[in-house]
Amino acid sequence: MSLLAIKYKRGHLEILNQLLLPHKSVYEEIRGVEDGWQAIKAMKVRGAPAIALVGALSLAVEILPMSFSSKEEVENFVAEKLQYLTTARPTAVNIMEAAKHLTLLVKGLSSKVSDTESIKIELIKEMEGMLDKDLSDNKALGRLGAEHMLQLVGADKLKVLTHCNTGSLATSGFGTALGVIRHLSEQDHIDHVFCTETRPYNQGSRLTAYELVYENIPSTLVADSMVSLLMKTKGVHAVVVGADRVVSNGDTANKIGTYQIAIAAKHHGIPFYVAVPSTSIDMSLEHGSDIVIEERPAEELTTVAGVRIAAPGIACWNPAFDVTPAELITGGIVTEHGVFKPSELKKALAGKT
Numbered sequence: 555m556s557l558l559a560i561k562y563k564r565g566h567l568e569i570l571n572q573l574l575l576p577h578k579s580v581y582e583e584i585r586g587v588e589d590g591w592q593a594i595k596a597m598k599v600r601g602a603p604a605i606a607l608v609g610a611l612s613l614a615v616e617i618l619p620m621s622f623s624s625k626e627e628v629e630n631f632v633a634e635k636l637q638y639l640t641t642a643r644p645t646a647v648n649i650m651e652a653a654k655h656l657t658l659l660v661k662g663l664s665s666k667v668s669d670t671e672s673i674k675i676e677l678i679k680e681m682e683g684m685l686d687k688d689l690s691d692n693k694a695l696g697r698l699g700a701e702h703m704l705q706l707v708g709a710d711k712l713k714v715l716t717h718c719n720t721g722s723l724a725t726s727g728f729g730t731a732l733g734v735i736r737h738l739s740e741q742d743h744i745d746h747v748f749c750t751e752t753r754p755y756n757q758g759s760r761l762t763a764y765e766l767v768y769e770n771i772p773s774t775l776v777a778d779s780m781v782s783l784l785m786k787t788k789g790v791h792a793v794v795v796g797a798d799r800v801v802s803n804g805d806t807a808n809k810i811g812t813y814q815i816a817i818a819a820k821h822h823g824i825p826f827y828v829a830v831p832s833t834s835i836d837m838s839l840e841h842g843s844d845i846v847i848e849e850r851p852a853e854e855l856t857t858v859a860g861v862r863i864a865a866p867g868i869a870c871w872n873p874a875f876d877v878t879p880a881e882l883i884t885g886g887i888v889t890e891h892g893v894f895k896p897s898e899l900k901k902a903l904a905g906k907t
C-alpha cells in the first residue's frame with residue numbers, strides 16, 4: 555500500500571494509477587506530456603494540485619533529453635505543451651496557473667540567460683520545486699485549519715465530515731482538507747471522521763477511505779444521500795472540503811455534491827470550511843458562475859467498476875463539479891497564508907496568488 559500519488563526523480567516520473575485503488579497499487583511511468591495528458595484525462599491521477607504537478611513534471615521529463623537550437627524554440631515548445639496540458643480537465647485552476655507562471659518564467663530566462671541548456675535546466679528546477687512547495691503549503695494550511703476549527707468549535711475532540719479525496723493522493727503529500735484532518739489526528743483532536751462515498755466516481759469510498767484506514771484514523775463511510783441525517787443525529791462539529799477553484803468573491807468549485815453538503819451544514823449550524831493551497835485560487839474570476847464545469851462521460855454514472863447499473867436507454871447528466879456560493883462557507887477558506895472569511899479573501903491574498 556502506498557499513499558504517494560507521484561514518484562519523481564530527475565528524468566523519471568511515475569504515478570499511482572488511482573483507477574485501480576483500493577485493490578491494486580500499481581505505478582505507471584509517464585514518459586512525457588502526452589502520457590501526462592492521458593493520465594489526467596482518464597483520472598489515473600486526479601485532484602487539483604496533483605493534476606498541476608503531474609502536468610508540469612511530464613514536461614520536465616520530456617524536455618530533459620532534448621536540445622534546442624534557439625531560445626525561441628524553447629519558448630514556443632514549452633508554451634505549446636503547457637497550453638495543451640491545460641486542456642485535459644477544465645475546472646481545476648492549478649494547472650492553468652502553473653502554465654501561466656512557467657511560460658512567463660521561460661520568457662524571463664530567455665531574456666537573461668544566453669544558452670538554451672541553462673534555460674531548460676532552470677525550468678526543470680522550477681517544476682521540481684513545485685512538489686516541495688505543495689507539500690509545505692499543505693502542512694501549513696493543515697495546521698492553520700486545524701487550529702481555527704478547534705477554536706471555533708470549542709471542543710477538544712472533533713467529529714469532522716469531508717467529501718471527495720483531498721489527501722496525499724490528490725497532492726504531493728499530506729493533503730488539503732484531509733491535511734486539516736491529518737493534523738487534527740496527529741495532535742489527538744479527532745473523535746471521528748465521516749467521509750462520503752462521493753458518487754459517481756467514488757473518490758470517497760475508494761480513496762479517502764483508503765487513506766483514513768491506512769492512517770488508522772477512526773472513520774466511517776456514508777453515502778452522499780446520508781449527509782443531512784448524519785448532521786442531524788451524529789453530532790458533526792465541522793465540514794472541511796477542498797476545491798478545484800476558488801474565485802475572488804469566495805465562490806468555490808469542488809467535487810459534485812459539495813454544494814448540497816454546504817446547504818445542509820448551514821441548515822444545521824455546522825461550520826463549513828474550504829481548504830486550499832493558494833495555487834487553487836483564481837483572482838481573475840469574479841463569480842462562481844464564470845467557472846467552467848467539466849462534464850464527464852455518462853459511463854461514469856451508469857456503471858460501477860465496469861458493470862452497468864442504470865437502466866439501458868436512460869439519459870444522463872454528469873457534471874464533475876458544482877459551485878458552492880461564498881455565503882455558505884461559514885467556517886472560512888483555509889490557505890497556507892491563514893484562514894479567511896470569503897469576503898476577506900481578495901484583500902488578504904493581494905500579491906500572494
Ligand code: MRU
Nearest residue numbers: 600601602718720724796797809
Ligand atoms: O475529479 P477529481 O477527483 O479530480 O476532483 C477532486 C476534487 O474535487 C478535490 O476536492 C479537489 O481537486 C481538491 S484536491 C486537494
